[in-house]
Ligand SMILES: O=C(O)CCC(=O)C(=O)O
């Protein structure tokens with residue numbers, strides 16, 4: 001089912017005059033990734049999944065970064081809700097997280113790709129995305145994240161979700177797939193194996209999803225492109 005607003009935005013973008021190429025050398029050149037299929041899928045279906053979407057070497061470095069944080073006891077049990085409503089609830093989710101801050105080369109490379117994706121989404125679909133926040137997530141055996149939406153219309157400024165998986169040796173018996181639900185019927189659409197390099201991307205307010213219980217250690221980066229919700233001089237809270 002095509003999203004009419006995104007389709008309208010795209011038709012405006014296509015009508016815009018071409019911009020001159022910028023001749024600028026980025027300080028940290030990120031791997032060049034073609035986002036065309038991702039954009040088409042978001043407009044057509046509101047979700048996108050692709051295997052081997054990010055370079056294997058980068059996923060290896062990101063997993064090593066996460067493992068180092070785990071060993072240094074830098075992961076915290078994930079909570080549910082925002083601000084004062086933030087609660088720990090293992091019946092809803094059992095993962096451990098650490099927010100990326102660009103403090104390692106692997107994080108910088110990943111954040112540069114996501115910056116590029118944000119700029120592309122804004123240029124092509126006029127989404128008005130303001131920033132990207134993301135965390136490593138580690139699910140030990142037995143952990144899951146129940147069916148949910150990442151954002152409720154008008155109550156959150158998360159607009160587009162990304163999940164990158166970092167499990168190079170994933171086997172079907174390891175389970176822990178992401179189950180994606182149809183935005184209109186609410187019926188299960190597909191189960192995504194959390195294999196290293198697979199990227200899932202969807203509209204945060206529209207696509208219900210869950211992480212099925214895993215039987216093996218499961219690593220990922222979950223992230224959200226947000227619009228700016230600063231109001232009356234009150235700065236938009238990060239969490
Ligand atoms: O890891 C996954 O498959 C899903 C994670 C998720 O839904 C979330 O962190 O909001």
Ligand SMILES: [Fe+2]
Nearest residue numbers: 148149150209
């Ligand atoms: Fe989610």
